[in-house]
Amino acid sequence: MADTTTATPEALGLRVKAERKRLSLTQLSLCEATRVSHGTLSMYESGQRYPSLEFLLKFETLGADLGFVLHGTYAETPDAALERQHREQRLVALCAEETVVINQLLTLTDKLKRLRAEIGTLQVKLRAER
Numbered sequence: 001m002a003d004t005t006t007a008t009p010e011a012l013g014l015r016v017k018a019e020r021k022r023l024s025l026t027q028l029s030l031c032e033a034t035r036v037s038h039g040t041l042s043m044y045e046s047g048q049r050y051p052s053l054e055f056l057l058k059f060e061t062l063g064a065d066l067g068f069v070l071h072g073t074y075a076e077t078p079d080a081a082l083e084r085q086h087r088e089q090r091l092v093a094l095c096a097e098e099t100v101v102i103n104q105l106l107t108l109t110d111k112l113k114r115l116r117a118e119i120g121t122l123q124v125k126l127r128a129e130r
Contacts, residue, residue, distance in 0.1 A: 006072075007070065007071075008047065009047040009048065009049060009050050010047030011047070011072070012044070012047070012050060012051060012069065012070070013044055013045045013046055013047035013048075013051075014045075014047070015068055015069045015070075015072060016044050016045055016051055016059070016064075016069055017045040018068075019059070019064040019065065019068060019069055020045075020064075023062060023063050023064065025062065027041055027042070027045075030059070030062070033058065033062055034054075034055050034058040034059055034062075035058070036052075036055055040055075051069075056069065056070075
């Protein structure tokens, strides 16, 4: 088996195939999206030919991690990227919830100020009546 940490055609081919599978792309769908023939993609994936720059750039637009394809290491693991995305979504949801809670607190604070003012007015009236 080829060393997957090098930039040999075999190693690049294994990583192209691994990224295609990670993205749940068939060979046919990748061929259509990158406008390469099935034979060309087969040569890339089998290590018989280096992938073209045009292919790699189009592959990247589909979600491929070119750092992994070219160097064998992900800039961010797919699981970490998914977890980061989920954290960001939760944060946005929390921010929306916090905004609602803050608005409710401001409303309650205003009501409390009005009630204190009314209590003060009633206390003055009671003292005056005595």
